[in-house]
Ligand code: TXA
């Protein structure tokens with residue numbers, strides 16, 4: 001049985017964290033909220049514990065985990081040499097949704113965390129529950145998103161329950177997460193630094209602080225035969241029914257809905273609220289902030305939709321992160337180009 005402890009209305013009550021802290025110290029895994037998505041954490045120096053994360057999620061062991069810390073001072077415990085760019089990013093964006101990939105010190109973190117890489121991604125989250133947990137535990141916590149591998153990341157405790165009920169001992173419930181998209185992953189071991197995963201901290205925001213930053217698009221990532229973010233090669237955010245991207249154009253979406261209906265398909269439409277008036281079988285609102293994206297993708301699985309259409313957004317600012325997740329959910333499929 002999975003226990004769920006609500007800390008939402010009592011974020012500072014140390015008592016509410018004692019079970020989570022004890023379980024983590026005993027080498028167990030615990031789900032907790034961050035400002036991006038819920039994480040499934042284990043003490044990052046305990047290899048047995050970290051292995052339980054991979055098992056619970058059904059995650060391939062060659063995909064490394066992000067290490068969460070409660071203070072900036074701790075960085076030097078895990079990192080050989082802190083590049084100037086990294087220091088500037090920490091000062092500007094921590095605590096917050098930015099993961100910084102740097103060269104790790106040897107033999108400090110559990111081998112499963114880095115999946116054999118020489119680097120590690122560190123992040124200091126800003127969610128008060130995550131911070132309180134880390135600062136009470138006083139240990140680094142390795143945590144991927146708390147979903148079964150391949151499913152949309154959880155933005156509510158209930159999503160974690162849907163995926164991991166009976167598999168993990170405890171969920172700290174801090175309500176709905178803020179941003180709803182995972183952190184930006186920035187590799188500062190290369191020059192200029194490269195965004196391995198776009199997120200809430202945008203290219204524009206990073207460039208204001210450290211100058212030029214590269215953000216490879218989906219096509220460029222595919223051409224790179226050895227992806228730098230190992231997670232890039234796996235299926236992500238996939239609901240049960242196939243997802244197709246479609247241009248944000250009401251006339252086009254309208255025609256697509258008619259065509260699909262004539263074929264006897266049941267359609268779930270993910271689009272801005274103004275598309276609600278079109279006659280789709282199911283409608284879930286997504287906007288240009290990304291907050292409801294994973295909830296909308298998960299909601300499709302509670303319908304009997306046989307196909308999902310999602311309207312594209314711009315790739316400016318946070319739009320880059322939203323389109324990145326939508327393209328992964330769709331496996332790169334566009335309605336116009338591929339559907340017949
Ligand atoms: O917002 C987030 O980052 C959430 C919350 C829980 O903090 N965590 C999260 O973790 O999204 P996960 O494991 O689902 O995604 C981590 C991503 C993966 O794409 C992984 O390949 C990449 O970061 N990554 C981790 N360590 C890396 C490293 N050393 N080098 C390159 N990529 C790395």
Ligand code: MG
Nearest residue numbers: 144145153182
């Ligand atoms: Mg994930």
